[in-house]
Amino acid sequence: xxxxxxxxxxxxxPGVLNRITGLFTKRHYNIExxxxxxxxxxxxxxxxxxxxxxxxxxxxxxTKQLNKQIDVLKVVDITDQAIIVRELALIKVAVTPATRGxxxxxxxxxxxxIVDVARDSLVVQVTGEPEKIDxxxxxxxxxxxxxxxxxxxxxxxxxxxxxxxxxxxxxII
Amino acid sequence: MAANMKVKERVAKKQTLCGALMLIEALKxxxxxxxxxxxxxxxxxxxxxxxxxxxxxxxTRHEQGAIHAAEGYARISGKPGVVIATSGPGATNIVTxxxxxxMDSIPLVVFTGQVASNVIGSDAFQEADxxxxxxxxxxxxxxxxxxxxxxxxxxxxxxxxTTGRPGPVLIDIPKDMxxxxxEFDYEQEVQLPGYQPTTRPNHLQxxxxxxxxxxxxxxxxxxxxxVLHANAHEQLKQYAEQQHIPVIHTLLGLGGFPADHPLFLxxxxxxxxYTANMALYECDLLINIGARFDDRVTGNLAHFAPKATVAxxxxxxxxxxxxxxxxxxxxxxAKEALIQLIEQNGKRPDVSEWLNKLNEWKREYPLMYKRxxxxxxxxxxxxxxxxxxxxxxxxxxxxxxxxxxxxxYYKFKHPHRWVTSxxxxxxxxxxxxxIGAQLAQPEATVISIVGDGGFxxxxxxLSVIQELNLxxxxxxxxxxxxxxxxxxxxxxxxxxxxxxxxxxxPDFVRLAEAYGIKAMRATTEEEAEYVxxxxxVTNAPVLLDFHVHPGENVYPMVAPGKGLxxxxxxxx
Numbered sequence: 001x002x003x004x005x006x007x008x009x010x011x012x013x014p015g016v017l018n019r020i021t022g023l024f025t026k027r028h029y030n031i032e033x034x035x036x037x038x039x040x041x042x043x044x045x046x047x048x049x050x051x052x053x054x055x056x057x058x059x060x061x062x063t064k065q066l067n068k069q070i071d072v073l074k075v076v077d078i079t080d081q082a083i084i085v086r087e088l089a090l091i092k093v094a095v096t097p098a099t100r101g102x103x104x105x106x107x108x109x110x111x112x113x114i115v116d117v118a119r120d121s122l123v124v125q126v127t128g129e130p131e132k133i134d135x136x137x138x139x140x141x142x143x144x145x146x147x148x149x150x151x152x153x154x155x156x157x158x159x160x161x162x163x164x165x166x167x168x169x170x171x172i173i
Numbered sequence: 174m175a176a177n178m179k180v181k182e183r184v185a186k187k188q189t190l191c192g193a194l195m196l197i198e199a200l201k202x203x204x205x206x207x208x209x210x211x212x213x214x215x216x217x218x219x220x221x222x223x224x225x226x227x228x229x230x231x232x233t234r235h236e237q238g239a240i241h242a243a244e245g246y247a248r249i250s251g252k253p254g255v256v257i258a259t260s261g262p263g264a265t266n267i268v269t270x271x272x273x274x275x276m277d278s279i280p281l282v283v284f285t286g287q288v289a290s291n292v293i294g295s296d297a298f299q300e301a302d303x304x305x306x307x308x309x310x311x312x313x314x315x316x317x318x319x320x321x322x323x324x325x326x327x328x329x330x331x332x333x334x335t336t337g338r339p340g341p342v343l344i345d346i347p348k349d350m351x352x353x354x355x356e357f358d359y360e361q362e363v364q365l366p367g368y369q370p371t372t373r374p375n376h377l378q379x380x381x382x383x384x385x386x387x388x389x390x391x392x393x394x395x396x397x398x399x400v401l402h403a404n405a406h407e408q409l410k411q412y413a414e415q416q417h418i419p420v421i422h423t424l425l426g427l428g429g430f431p432a433d434h435p436l437f438l439x440x441x442x443x444x445x446x447y448t449a450n451m452a453l454y455e456c457d458l459l460i461n462i463g464a465r466f467d468d469r470v471t472g473n474l475a476h477f478a479p480k481a482t483v484a485x486x487x488x489x490x491x492x493x494x495x496x497x498x499x500x501x502x503x504x505x506x507a508k509e510a511l512i513q514l515i516e517q518n519g520k521r522p523d524v525s526e527w528l529n530k531l532n533e534w535k536r537e538y539p540l541m542y543k544r545x546x547x548x549x550x551x552x553x554x555x556x557x558x559x560x561x562x563x564x565x566x567x568x569x570x571x572x573x574x575x576x577x578x579x580x581x582y583y584k585f586k587h588p589h590r591w592v593t594s595x596x597x598x599x600x601x602x603x604x605x606x607x608i609g610a611q612l613a614q615p616e617a618t619v620i621s622i623v624g625d626g627g628f629x630x631x632x633x634x635l636s637v638i639q640e641l642n643l644x645x646x647x648x649x650x651x652x653x654x655x656x657x658x659x660x661x662x663x664x665x666x667x668x669x670x671x672x673x674x675x676x677x678x679p680d681f682v683r684l685a686e687a688y689g690i691k692a693m694r695a696t697t698e699e700e701a702e703y704v705x706x707x708x709x710v711t712n713a714p715v716l717l718d719f720h721v722h723p724g725e726n727v728y729p730m731v732a733p734g735k736g737l738x739x740x741x742x743x744x745x
Binding site: 010011014015018019022023026057060061064065067068069070071072073 | 304305308309312313316318333365366367368489490491494495498
């Protein structure tokens with residue numbers, strides 16, 4: 001299995017998310033996460049998908065099939081580009097007076113923040129690459145995780161691309 | 174003066190209209206000659222305006238009949254088929270037809286009624302989430318939320334349905350949107366930044382193909398329905414003759430290349446000819462033009478064209494490389510690509526040895542069946558129809574054994590005379606499709622060849638044929654069975670004929686007569702000859718019930734999971 005990150009811009013019309021996810025279901029593509037939000041242009045949204053595929057041929061099929069949707073404006077598989085990948089997580093962790101200080105120290109290197117404090121729990125907010133979030137969650141697990149909410153990955157090509165990571169262009173057109 | 178008229182026209186076109194009248198004006202602007210439909214609650218405002226509109230509306234007896242008729246019309250006329258159905262059950266009844274049109278790239282514009290905007294989502298009477306249901310089976314779909322948008326939506330729908338790779342587009346119209354009024358402007362340009370089909374092929378890829386052809390020893394062309402959609406049949410012939418490349422058709426491509434041409438090898442796939450399938454196995458260059466490498470064509474992909482460099486010309490980039498790794502991908506319109514290839518006039522490959530081999534196969538392994546005295550063989554029946562219509566008729570079929578026999582034995586000489594359900598394999602398609610085909614070409618001889626199973630799925634449309642006095646000749650290939658199911662059970666399920674034998678079929682002759690249609694029966698070759706000739710000189714609909722030999726199987730055959738070279742039933 002290969003993980004691919006695909007971003008696209010779409011017309012912000014009713015049902016467009018349904019069309020896209022329906023296409024994934026129809027063609028048996030596995031979605032790991034989806035994020036959707038407005039862009040700088042009115043009426044246009046950006047979607048970021050993380051999908052697990054068997055091989056590159058399927059990844060290419062996905063982008064081609066997405067491209068066929070009338071409301072899809074642009075599709076790019078940015079996996080092989082220089083990209084910024086971010087995710088946000090909210091983690092509610094159980095605390096006792098004894099462990100509270102320990103957790104404060106523990107999250108510091110992650111540049112995470114405490115966004116809610118209750119008598120027996122804390123809510124930690126962390127952003128970063130998904131692996132970093134996985135690592136923090138692992139560290140907090142022994143204290144007792146009460147709830148975890150993750151946004152899923154959103155991603156962006158960097159302003160300047162390294163020469164080595166040339167954009168893998170579709171072999172046709 | 175003329176300019177003045179134009180301004181006047183433009184003003185006239187900008188008048189304020191209700192949604193229902195907008196629809197009718199848009200159909201007129203699109204030059205739609207006929208629509209197929211069925212009224213109901215949610216489309217009553219539209220039907221009220223249709224009443225005096227002058228638009229020719231065919232009332233089929235079931236919505237499935239309407240959409241298959243529209244498909245037949247589109248396939249033969251080259252223009253989009255237009256359908257109206259009401260909300261809820263009306264809309265769900267067209268789901269099969271939408272899927273069929275999607276699979277076979279048939280341009281349709283389908284209007285469905287919807288419950289009024291203010292009750293959508295409340296499980297109202299005859300409400301169904303038609304947009305949700307039809308998303309995966311349409312090229313695109315709309316629900317009207319503001320009547321001001323209706324003209325733009327209809328214009329876009331016709332554009333999307335008929336350009337690029339054609340397909341069905343659905344417009345769901347809530348009842349209040351048919352009544353609400355707005356300014357009608359149909360002059361605006363279509364602007365779809367997310368939909369820009371590539372029609373002009375990349376020159377470098379064309380050059381690559383020319384180079385590959387010049388070096389090929391065993392080239393072959395596999396031509397699909399894309400050739401027909403692009404109206405590229407002339408160019409296909411010209412190119413094949415220029416380069417001396419033999420041509421194979423897919424089921425849906427038949428007629429794109431004349432069947433009596435010396436370079437034609439027949440149909441490929443599960444029930445294709447030995448020569449076509451072996452040519453695909455042995456070729457060193459395979460040029461696919463407008464076919465999508467369907468599994469019924471390729472057989473087991475691991476054994477498909479193992480020695481070939483594959484080139485693929487397709488308007489839909491997603492089809493290229495989907496099933497078969499492709500070395501030379503050419504995205505574009507088949508006609509434009511063929512014109513470029515002809516202009517290149519590349520070095521003609523030396524194929525004399527290859528053609529000798531192919532001709533040897535043709536001689537050695539022709540299509541075959543045994544004629545027996547007193548028995549009507551279905552293959553013979555199709556040969557007779559071919560002979561008596563001089564291969565010139567428009568033929569529609571259902572799905573199954575009779576469809577394969579028509580594909581094998583009706584030697585299509587011309588394009589756009591063949592209407593069948595390929596990708597979806599829809600029983601009940603043939604009869605309503607013939608209605609659309611006959612309306613598209615009123616002068617043509619239209620023959621609807623169906624099985625006794627499929628016929629009963631849409632036979633209510635006999636009523637339409639009688640009402641409009643369409644001179645369709647309905648041929649029932651009656652083997653008192655669901656023949657293809659029976660054949661598979663015989664071969665793969667130890668002759669356990671589970672629910673595939675129907676010995677108590679109705680008397681189709683009396684059934685047709687009940688609908689006011691002349692009908693005859695034949696059980697031998699002699700009788701078949703008589704009734705066929707009689708029917709063909711009758712300028713009215715005729716139903717012919719042919720009792721064919723019930724145990725007949727379609728051969729040759731590539732069993733599922735096998736490669737094309739492993740076909741059976743090629744020789745006695």
